[in-house]
Amino acid sequence: MTPHVRPSQPRQPQEPVRQENLRTLNLELVFRHIVAAAGPISRTELAAVTGLTRPTITRIAEELLAGQLITEAGLTHSGRAGRPRVGLTLSEKGPAGLGLDIRADGLAACVVDLTGTVRHLAFAPSAYSGRGAPDVLGHLAGMAGAAIEAIAAEDLTVVTATLAVPGPVSGGVVRSAPALGWRNVDAGALLRAATRHLDLPITVENEANLAALGELYAGGxxxxxxxxxxxxxxxxxxxxxxxxxxxxxxxxxxxxxxxxxxxxxxxxxxxxxxxxxxxxxxxxxxxxxxxxxxxxxxxxxxxxxxxxxxxxxxxxxxxxxxxxxxxxxxxxxxxxxxxxxxxxxxxxxxxxxxxxxxxxxxxxxxxxxxxxxxxxxLLGPDAAVIGAALTSIDQIRQHPTAWLTRQVTV
Structure with missing residues (x-):
């Protein structure tokens, strides 16, 4: 029996693929293959799996290397005859993602790099009784600033932050968090105001969802x-x-x-x-x-x-x-x-x-x-804050051109 399928919407006219769009698509294609690779992958292997020419792969690799998104990592062996080739893998410097979490015993902040490695994890005991959302989020803003300062010494730059909250969220607004006494609190706006000096894009997400993603991304x-x-x-x-x-x-x-x-x-x-x-x-x-x-x-x-x-x-x-x-x-x-x-x-x-x-x-x-x-x-009480940080850095994994454009304009 053929399953019922909702009729598709009429296809909208598409703009022609311009040269600059094609360059972006090719760069993101190559980068996603580097992200997905189990280990270092050579330029020759990238040409084979993407179907792009070797000169195109070389140009893209140089752009990714200059933007600190990837690094050269030793030699790879394809199993075929010939010399080993230089491998490409994700960089441990450059962009980083920040996670913030409001949990039962306090507040937490975490930074991960492109490889998903935790580079900073901080916790501050906190009681919420009688404290309003601006106070709690102001404290988190201070932890965010400290985290950004700490990892700057390691040549890492936080590009975006994700806040984990115990309740359903819509457009950055926490609709209901009975345990915090919050209802229809625009946590995204409050945290952005408290971190205005950091110029940091912030998203808000349910903490259980982020923790589940943390466990999924962890891979173990x-x-x-x-x-x-x-x-x-x-x-x-x-x-x-x-x-x-x-x-x-x-x-x-x-x-x-x-x-x-x-x-x-x-x-x-x-x-x-x-x-x-x-x-x-x-x-x-x-x-x-x-x-x-x-x-x-x-x-x-x-x-x-x-x-x-x-x-x-x-x-x-x-x-x-x-x-x-x-x-x-x-x-x-x-x-x-x-x-x-x-x-x-x-x-x-x-x-x-x-x-x-x-x-x-x-x-x-x-x-x-x-x-x-x-x-x-596996990740215990830190799953939500790690998942939030991984969700933040995943935006760069999916769209590396945003980081590269930022590097050009800085």
Whole structure:
């Protein structure tokens, strides 16, 4: 049976490909092959895979080298007879991406270079009670400035920044972040105003989505389909299917924390009742018992659990069960068999996993013959800020001419 396909829109008249456009297309084609290569790739190999002439490859390579986007890295062996050839690979100098994150225990800033290597990672403990968005974002602006100054000494230039926030985002506006007390906060505008002196383009994205991308980009998972669960100020999910992040029709997918697990349960700050967040967030596990002074919520929960505190152990059991109930519905719909526990949940996984797995085994229809795996994420609590930085630098990976044009005009 032929699947239903939405009729395509009439094709718009296209402008002819001008010489300058062709040069840009060829440059970006070559650069993407260098980005995707498992190791250094020679000019001859680039000519073969792109179909471009050797003189064109040579011109593009010189332009990329001059712009510090690539570097020559030793010799390559194609397996054929003949002399080894000089390889080209991504540069560790030049453009860099900045990630900023608002998380349960404080604020974080991260810088990565073109290779995806973390070159700067900073954390500042912070409490949000009674603090407005301008105050929080002003503090982050200070961390952004410090990060930019620190990596400038390594011949790196931050080209753009991405802010991770615990809630749905539209056009830089945080529509709802109950854990922060934010509703319809234009975080993008506030942060741009606070960093005006840095002249830095800034985008805002949901932290669970960015954390999922961080895990995907990190590459160590060998996974192309998984659900990343971020636990901290709130509970969100980043859904990766066949190597692509599922954002939803408006970019608001993954609000796992507001899936109902008990229809007549506890009231939630979102206005509903019985949301997962009211049973499995850090605040719910602490159960109104504040963390000791100078201790993070995760550290307080861990210390009490390791000490065998009955109330904390019971709260963790309840959180794991509620998490499994919420996830089972998602996995039944999506047919995904791997769950990564990230954010603060990565530090509490040893107490959450057993009950969550029991619910998944019972409630996921296919679990009997295709077991579901649930485990801590590789990047731990830093996944969102690393994912934000990687998302920032990916803009240069996709469109290197923006950086090259900037180099010419500076």
């Amino acid at each position: 998972n060998s996974l192309d389909s998984f659900v990343y669960v971020s636990g901290g100020l709130g509970i969100g999910a980043g859904i990766v299917l066949d190597g692509h992040l599922m954002r939803g029709a408006r970019g608001w997918s993954g609000e796992l924390g507001h899936v109902t697990v008990h229809p007549d349960g506890k009231p939630c700050p979102c206005g509903s009742r019985g949301c997962l967040q009211t049973y499995a967030s850090l605040a719910a596990i602490l159960d109104d018992e504040p963390a000791p002074r100078a201790a993070t919520p995760e550290a307080a929960i861990t210390a009490r659990a390791e000490a065998g505190t009955p109330a904390t152990l019971a709260a963790l059991d309840s959180a794991g069960t509620a998490l499994g109930v919420a996830l089972s519905g998602m996995l039944n719909i999506l047919d995904i068999d791997t769950v990564l526990l990230g954010g603060s949940f990565s530090l509490l996984a040893s107490w959450l996993t057993m009950n969550a797995k029991a619910e998944l085994d019972q409630r996921v229809l296919t679990a009997a013959w295709a077991p579901v795996t649930i485990r801590p994420a």
